[in-house]
Amino acid sequence: MRDVARAAGVSPALVSIVFREAAGASPRTREKVFATARSLGYVRDERARGLRSLQRDSIGITFRLDQPFQAAVVAGVYDAVNLAAHPIVTSPTSETRDEEEALSDLIANRCGAVIVLSSRLPADRLARIADDLPVVSIARTVDAPRVDWVASDERGGIRLAVDHLVELGHRDIVYLSDTGSAGGPERLEGFHDAVLAAGIRDSARAVGAGRTEDAGSAATLRLLDAGRLPTAIVGFNDRCALGVIDTLIRRGVRVPDEVSVVGFDDSEVAARSMIRMTSVRQDPIALARAAAERVMLRVGPGGGDLPAAGIVKPTSLTVRSTTAPPRVR
Numbered sequence: 001m002r003d004v005a006r007a008a009g010v011s012p013a014l015v016s017i018v019f020r021e022a023a024g025a026s027p028r029t030r031e032k033v034f035a036t037a038r039s040l041g042y043v044r045d046e047r048a049r050g051l052r053s054l055q056r057d058s059i060g061i062t063f064r065l066d067q068p069f070q071a072a073v074v075a076g077v078y079d080a081v082n083l084a085a086h087p088i089v090t091s092p093t094s095e096t097r098d099e100e101e102a103l104s105d106l107i108a109n110r111c112g113a114v115i116v117l118s119s120r121l122p123a124d125r126l127a128r129i130a131d132d133l134p135v136v137s138i139a140r141t142v143d144a145p146r147v148d149w150v151a152s153d154e155r156g157g158i159r160l161a162v163d164h165l166v167e168l169g170h171r172d173i174v175y176l177s178d179t180g181s182a183g184g185p186e187r188l189e190g191f192h193d194a195v196l197a198a199g200i201r202d203s204a205r206a207v208g209a210g211r212t213e214d215a216g217s218a219a220t221l222r223l224l225d226a227g228r229l230p231t232a233i234v235g236f237n238d239r240c241a242l243g244v245i246d247t248l249i250r251r252g253v254r255v256p257d258e259v260s261v262v263g264f265d266d267s268e269v270a271a272r273s274m275i276r277m278t279s280v281r282q283d284p285i286a287l288a289r290a291a292a293e294r295v296m297l298r299v300g301p302g303g304g305d306l307p308a309a310g311i312v313k314p315t316s317l318t319v320r321s322t323t324a325p326p327r328v329r
Contacts, residue, residue: 008036058087059295060106062099063117065092067211068267069237069284070117073138076288077115086112086299103129113295116140118182123147134298136291139282140182141310148298150290150311154183155190157280157315158234161262162194162204164278164317165232168325170260171200172230176209176219176240187236187264211236216243224251231259231326238263238270238279245275245322256324266318276320286313 005015010033017025018033025033059081063070078088089109091102099121106114113134119126119142127144129135137149158175165173175191178184188206195204209219216235220243223229235241241263245255255261263270266281290311297303 003040004033004037007040008033057085057299058089058109058111059299060089060091060103060109060111060114061117062091062093062102062106062114062119065094067118067237067239068269069265069282070139072267072284073117073288076285077292079285080289080292081295086296107133113299115291115295120180120182134295134303136294136298138287138291141186144308146308148291148294148309148311150287150294150313151183152282152287152313153315154186155193157264157282157317158187158190159194159197160315160317161234161264161280162191162198164319164323165234165260165262166198166200168232168260168323170230170232170326171203172326173200173204173232173234174223174230175204175206175234176216176236176244177206178208178210178215178236178240181211181236184236191234209236209240211240213239213243213246216240217247218243220244220247224253229253229259232262232323233259234262234264236264238265238267238277241277241279241322242269242275245277256322258327260323260326262323270318270320276322278320278323279318281316281318283313283315 005011008015010029015033018030061074061077063074074090081088089106089111091105093099093102099119103114111133114129115136115138118139119137123142123144126135126137126142126147130144130146135147137147139151140149141151142149162173173195177188179188191206195201207219209215233244235244241261244261248255248259253259261277263277263279266279269275270277270279290313294309297306
């Protein structure tokens with residue numbers, strides 16, 4: 001900071017005012033200081049700045065590194081939050097870094113609120129965290145005091161997929177489920193409701209799979225090896241469905257001529273030109289904005305006294321080239 005002050009010809013105190021975006025510096029001076037900082041390659045240590053000020057104004061986010069849909073939601077939060085007033089601190093999870101560790105880092109960084117994406121933590125654990133700071137869950141409903149949540153209509157989304165396939169003429173439909181993931185139980189219930197309403201309960205079925213390409217591939221191989229390949233498969237998410245498509249093609253099964261495939265999320269994976277997957281669309285921007293608005297209320301005056309709120313956002317179906325009427329067998 002002293003180097004910036006020296007090069008800009010101002011005092012270190014004035015540089016501090018500019019960097020903290022506090023009152024006391026003219027627009028011209030602010031631009032001069034920022035331009036000097038950029039020319040020197042200066043990068044502010046936001047973490048140290050936050051610890052020094054002891055202001056719990058930052059917003060922490062936990063999310064999975066390997067899930068394209070979650071990455072889109074995080075980008076939406078960045079767009080929806082006033083970053084000058086509420087810097088964002090990300091703490092991703094992975095196969096080797098669990099959610100507890102990610103949240104512990106955010107709490108250690110004195111975040112003023114946390115947003116958890118597709119959390120797998122028990123509701124009572126999230127409630128205990130909410131005793132100390134606001135918690136907003138995205139993509140998972142949470143029945144816990146003081147924990148707000150924003151989620152898509154998971155049940156309705158699966159019904160859209162099933163109804164689309166039934167309208168095409170499919171009756172032998174398999175849903176690859178993952179009840180251990182956020183939204184998993186709701187999607188499975190939605191599938192059962194949809195096939196019952198369509199009158200195809202005896203020919204449609206759900207089988208356990210997972211949320212990755214490997215999980216979709218393994219489930220497809222089991223169907224192939226058992227000689228019970230359906231005319232349509234709905235993946236738990238786009239990555240799972242991508243594993244289905246890849247395995248079918250490698251086994252010489254044409255998509256959608258022989259088997260139609262539907263994903264869930266309508267992430268960038270589904271939209272790729274070489275895939276063009278039919279997929280249930282969750283709106284990451286709508287989810288992000290709703291969560292950001294709730295966080296802003298929580299960290300504002302009187303926010304701690306607000307009752308927990310749940311918000312459901314609608315889903316839609318994006319039809320592309322992986323679904324078609326079933327071939328007569």
